[in-house]
Each structure stands twice: as structure tokens, then as C-alpha cells.
Amino acid sequence: MEQNSRLEAASLTPGTVRPGGRTAKVRAAVLEATQEALIEGGFHALNLDRVAARAGVGKTTVYRRWGSAAGLVADLLRDMAEQSVPAADTGSLEGDLLANARLVHRTLTDPRMGPVFQAVIAAAACDEECARALNGFYATRIRAWAPCVERAAGRGDVPVGTDAGEVVRAVSAPLYYRFAVSREPLHEADAVRAAAVAVTAAKAGSFTRN
Amino acid sequence: MEQNSRLEAASLTPGTVRPGGRTAKVRAAVLEATQEALIEGGFHALNLDRVAARAGVGKTTVYRRWGSAAGLVADLLRDMAEQSVPAADTGSLEGDLLANARLVHRTLTDPRMGPVFQAVIAAAACDEECARALNGFYATRIRAWAPCVERAAGRGDVPVGTDAGEVVRAVSAPLYYRFAVSREPLHEADAVRAAAVAVTAAKAGSFTRN
């Protein structure tokens, strides 16, 4: 019985019974190689065979543990979600949301991070598991930045009942829209405007619940 | 010389020398089949072979004229950009932007159009030609809706110098952000809020140029 369950666990998700040492090294190398491949060729060009070669790992291992291009990206997203970046606390809603807008702008225009985000958005559009992973990634980020708005509500800068998450989303949305949807170039001014619009609307009570 | 240029044109872009009759029928059938395939399986599962079969067309033709999955989507996008939908004119900025927000919401949640937009966003993230085509599609839509904001400026509802395009983008952005980036469910309330936020910020002058 006990032996059976161990066998079952192993056959279902390789890499979970012996997570230490080699297995962890392999995962790190594969995710690193995946990210490099996404930067160079995007999601469509992601190839398990080449990822394995670049990671210096047998391709059988990659096929067994991740199964598909989408599986690789989903795992990369889970890895990315764990690396938290601290939210700002400048003392004013304007300052905090501007810091957020600049961070998003800097990330999306970064020559390495930009292509990675293009790729994970594409992967999420192609695969349900990736979509859930991407959703989790942003849920984490939104939760991390919501306190900025809650502090502003505490100071009386925005109405009580303001949906903090919605305000945070409103800052990112115009930047991601240009980046992934309308495919227009992103400028610093877009980040400044996004923050300003969110602050104005929040103070006017456009984000209150109900 | 003349014969040479004709030959060259034919070898470069099949379907441009004799665009009438059969060629046009084949294109229509292939783009229709492409859309159906995207609805069913998304961009990642788009297969030139199956598209050809579904369109009732030789697969050689599809490979020759479109070359790749990205080529098919890019042409589909050019076709979609040509089909214009008229913008609203309700007499108020609130009414016009709410109509726009509802239209976007309805489109993205439509069981057929939703998957198509997921697919073209994914394709644009994978391929430069698709990215340009998608950019052209939204440039057309934004241009079509900008007059709503310009009329509001004429009425004195928003400051002179308000960037009409930016206001229109601001309405779509939160909806597309949920749809394609954070992958959260879209509700009617999101559309209403998006329109309200854009109106509030526009009236406050957050979208003025310079």
C-alpha cells in the first residue's frame, strides 16, 4: 500500500519524490534555458529538444517532467511568481502608483524581460495551465501593491470602499494594452499618465465597490 | 523586362497578379477556415494542413501563399481591419464611451470572437508581421472612435488639447488587461467602470497633451 502510493506519486509527477540535489539543479538549468529561448525566439519557437540541449540535460528528462512547451512556461511562471519584488511606500498615493507604473514600464521595455512577458502572454493564450499560472502571478503582484491604496484610504486621500486591486490594475492596464494588444511603443510618458489617471479616478471615487 | 517584373511579382507574392475569381475564393475559404481553427484550438494548434483540408483547398496552395501559421493570422487580421464597425454617437461622452466599453466587453466575451482575439494576441507575441497587422487593426478602431472625444471637446465637456486616442485606449485597456494579461473573468461591471474612469480622468484633464 505504502509502496504503491510512492510509486504512484513518482509516475504522476517526476521530480517530487526526490526534490533535492540533482533534480533541483536540473530544474534550475531547464528554466534558465527556457527563459533564454523565449527571449531569443518567443513562445512559438520554444522547442523542448533545444531547451534540453541548452540546459545540458537529456531531452527525455524535459519531456518527462514538463511534457510540452506550455508546461515549461507554466513552471517558469510559478518560479517567477515566487520571486517577490517589494512594493513602494513613498507616503503618497501619487508617489506609490507612479513607482508602480515606472516599474511596469521598466520591466516591459527591458530587452530581456520584455520578450519574456510577450512569451508568457502568448503561452497563456494558447494553454489553460499557463493561463492559470499567469493569473496567479498577477494576483500575487496586485496583492503586493494593494496596501498602497489601502493606506491612502486610511489617510482619507481616496474614499472608503475604494477597490484597491482595481486601482492597481488600472495603473498597469494601459501599459500592458500598448505592449501586448495594440502593439504600440511604450514611452515614459505613458507610465506617468497611467499613474495620474488612476489617482484622479480613485480620488473621484470611480473605483468604489458596489 | 516587363515579362521579368511580372515573373518576379508572381514568384514573390502568389495571388497578386490574378486576384480575381478563383484566387479570391480560395483566400476567403482559407481565412474562414483559419478563424474556425483558431476558435477551436487557438494559435498554437493552428495547422496549415488542417486549414487547407477544412477550406477544401490544396495544402500546397496554403503553404505557398501564406507560408506559416503566423502568415495566416496576419492576413486574417488585415481582413478583419477592413470590416469597419461604426462608432456610437449618443450625444454625451459618457454614453459614447460606455457604448464602446460594452462593445469591447461583448466582443471579448463572445464565444466565437473571444478565442479569435486570444489567438491573434498570441500570434502577435510570436511574430513581427502579426504584431504589425494587429497594430494596424487597433489603429483603425481607435481612429474610428476618437471623434466621440473630439465632439466632447467641442462641447466643452473635456479640456481642449485632450488626446482623443488616449481616452479611447483608456476604455479598452482594463478590459484587455483582464482578458489577455491577468486572465481574470470579465464582467459587465468592468466595462461600466472602465468607461466611468476614462470619463472622470478626461474631464479632469489627465489626458491633455504636453
Add this chain to the structure above:
DNA sequence: TTCCAAACGGGAATTCTGTTCCATTAGATG
């Protein structure tokens, strides 16, 4: 109406992607 070549279509040949088998390596447990 006639003619020419653009565009198409079917099938073979090729290339590339993904899968399976089995021997080898190395965590974990006592």
C-alpha cells in the same frame, strides 16, 4: 474565342518534432 502563364492540387520525398526503451547515475533511508 484563343492562348499563355498564374494559380491550384495530389502525392512522394524529406525534414523535423516528439516518444519510448533501457542502461546508468545518484538521492534518500536505515
Add this chain to the structure above:
DNA sequence: CATCTAATGGAACAGAATTCCCGTTTGGAA
């Protein structure tokens, strides 16, 4: 430190995607 087996890696294999070849159809100009 000995043992057991999870996890890995190389190689052969199977299957799908793409290209090539060449005959057929058809749009459009004379």
C-alpha cells in the same frame, strides 16, 4: 557505507509537418 529505486541520458523509433515535383485548371489579355 550499503542498498534501493527515483531520476536521468543516449539512442533508436514513430509520426507529423513541410517541401518538392509535376500535371491540371482557369483568369485575363489579345
